[in-house]
Amino acid sequence: MDEITSVFVTESREQIAALESALLQLENSPGDDDTLNAIFRSAHTIKGGAGVIECSYIVAFTHVVENVLDRLREHAINADADLIALLLGCADHIGNLLGVLESGAPGPDAELAADGAALLARLQRDWLSDGGRGTGLPSVPPVLLEASGGGAVESDCWHISVRFGADVLRNGMDPLSFLRYLGSIGRIVHLETIADAMPEAAEMDPETCYLGFEISFASGADKAAIERVFDFVRDECTLNILPPHSRLSDFIALISTLPEDSMRLGEILVRIGALTQDELEDGLRQQTAAPAGGVESGEVPAAAPQPIGEILVERKVVQAELVDAAVARQKQVTEKKAAEARLIRIQADKLDRLIDLVGELVIAGASVNLLAGRTGVGELIEATSLTGRLVESIRDAALQLRMVQIGETFNRFHRVVRDTSREMGKEIELSISGGDTELDKSMVEKIGDPLMHLVRNAMDHGLELPAAREASGKPARGRLELNAFHDSGSIVIEVADDGAGLNRERILAKAVERGLAQPGQSLSDAEVYNLIFEPGFSTAEKVTNISGRGVGMDVVRRNIQGLRGSVDVSSEPGKGSRFAIRLPLTLAIIDGFLVGVGNAAYVIPLDSVVECIELDQDGGARDYVNLRGEVLPLVRLRQLFDIQGEPPARQNVVVVQYAGIKSGIVVDQLMGEFQTVIKPLGNLFRNIRGIGGSTILGSGEVALILDVQALVQRCASREAQRADGADAGRAFLAAAVP
């Protein structure tokens, strides 16, 4: 795919998204001009771009859609639910056509073409047929040339008579460029400048054009082509074009309609060879005998552009002030909108390269820092720490480049919710908050599918039919919430509904049936609810179109875990359920907290660190400490990773938090904050739980990055493991290596 096509596809996909959301908005505020204009503009931009890349099937389809939108914009038709649904269908179809273009196929296949034809037929029949604009171009009446009958003049040249309008110069047009251009489509045989309108020097306005031309023009071009030269000034200039061998009476009529002295004009025509002297005398005699032109020969007062010009200028000043005020007022509104539109497109590869380089810079910086520290030279240390701070700022700015707001992803669901709720006969209101929460672009792309699954599930299984809702004392209209926010180094995306909630008994029964739980096993609500994420679990009694197609919540969880995230569910019977997806903030570089155990160094993501405390001497053997009256479970890294050697007399505890649960990580040394460039682990080590990645220290050594989520969850589930009688630490590691 060449560059223009790829730009076109990207741009058009954005336009389709904009088109969709505007159409949905139109549903709430039909007839809103701004919305209608935005809709039209989107379709128009797509069609324009398609024309440029010569993608005829997109042009043809979008053209008809645009015609309908144009009528809508002019309020010739109204946007009812049918039309909006049809137009949404059209937007989908354009999306499909873009897919065809992307795939490199020469055109849509038969099925898609039939879909398109069906949509077009409906548009034509229902919305364009009542004598509207139709799809054709406005027909131009053919220019009829008068047949040269008797009395035709001898000259075989075209005769062009033009008087430029007073404002031509002020509109950025130079009469000379017209004449030059004319010269490029034929030969100017003779040209006479008519400066009769020119006033006295003192009265002359240098910005006003007073000139006209009589031109004898030899060319094989047709009349339309010659007229086209003057297209831009057509409305404000007086233009007469007479074909070769026109009738004498046409010339006489021309002379009489022009403002200049007839006699002098006649002489000019003779001089440039349009007429012979005989023809002129003949013609003027005819005219005097029968003044068909309606204008008497003789002195015709010259047009007086000067006073009009002055009045125009005066009037313009007044207008300018009015325009100024209006524009100033509009500016305040438009400036904000434009700020959103001020975007630069960059290839993602370039950004990734930049971030890679920044990563290397951070590592190199750490090395410099370390070496400077060893020298003990105060000034050098000072200078490197300044550099370090700048590198940190560069790192943040570079990472920020990859961040996009999740709002765009959320907005897709307006359409989904609308379509699905109609299909299921439910009334659902979608409420979105935190759309400005930013996360990595790559993550935004991958979170769409799991999110879609959760939303569909909530609509299908969560929210009840209006009658059932009313019966249980709730408003008929169900509520679906999408929410995003930051929480201790993670991004949380919530999908919540106010439906029936999860059914504990049914889930448990199903889990027992599927062997996911033991009969009689006592499980907390949270444990039961989380069973729905187990592979092979589905409680939907009938398979609907919307969900329950065999792709279960386990896939959702797996996708989210693939992004180093987690998903949890909480629910209250009769009140609804809430799914919370937690994702790490970024993938490339983080602020870390460096700790040492034995000879090894580990990095704990700083965002998850709450505080550091010293481990009491006597607390050496226990698996928990008393943290200001709270029980804080401990993870001993020395034990967990089977590190040889005796622990030092003084050990430290780093208190970390994930999803509201705190744990303590027991380490030998605290080594302070460290900018951490995350390097993925090799395939062999990728599945080790408790380790999230690796990084390179300033000394060139490798440090492992701890996966706080896994460690905290390990603490939470340790009781259960204990019950099974296994040694907690070893069981954990054994389970980790597949």
Added chain:
Amino acid sequence: MKTIFLVDDSATILLSISGVLSKAGYAVEKAPSALDALKTFQAGIKVDLLITDLNMPGMNGIDFIKEVRKLPAYRFLPILFLTTESQQSKKAEAKAAGASGWIVKPASAEELLNTIKLVIR
């Protein structure tokens, strides 16, 4: 070398027109919105021709042309606007705002260059 300033919110159009113009030996300046372009004009950029789309979010092309015409340095600047067959009614409005002429989209490279030759030498 003549400089042509191009304003369109469609990246596809910007890319394609500027390609044709550069190949024909013009220097091309581009802006994705009228407000961006207006800033450049207010800063006094030297151009020989302005080509602008009419239908753009933020400031539309017609208001933009009016604003440019108000700047003394551009009172005689040739200004062409991009339009389509279906937008004939906009022509008069744009002309009244101070436009010199128009280019009907989609235009072939030849049509485009011919129209430009009509307004700049």
